[in-house]
Amino acid sequence: MPCxxxxxxxxxxxxxxxxxxxxxxxxxxxxQIQKGARMSLQEVLVMEYRLSQACMRGHDFYEGVRAVLIDKDQSPKWKPSTLSGVSEQAIEECFSSLGERDLKL
Known part of the structure; x- marks a missing residue:
């Protein structure tokens, strides 16, 4: 097979x-890859923590667990279901400071 x-x-x-x-x-x-490339380790750890908290507030993490581990139907129903449905504002909010709950190193 050719390369x-x-x-x-x-x-x-x-x-x-x-x-x-x-x-x-x-x-x-x-x-995350774009931002992380220009950050120090401390900044990346704070960003990762913020993202983990954002994912726990959202729908898709729980839906993925349901589809793969609980019901095992392998058919998650993502919200939103398309890339174009994910707003830039929603993405930026995931990177925002958590105020008093932010990771402190």
């Missing part, structure tokens, strides 16, 4: 995998 064909097969597999993931989590992860 380009293997690459296309690999890309198709990745696209198929990513298309099943939470659109909110995909956008959060992309933004």
């Amino acid at each position: 380009i064909t293997l690459f296309r097969v690999s890309c198709r597999k990745e696209i198929d995998t990513l298309s099943k993931m939470s659109p909110t989590s995909l956008k959060l992860t992309f933004r």
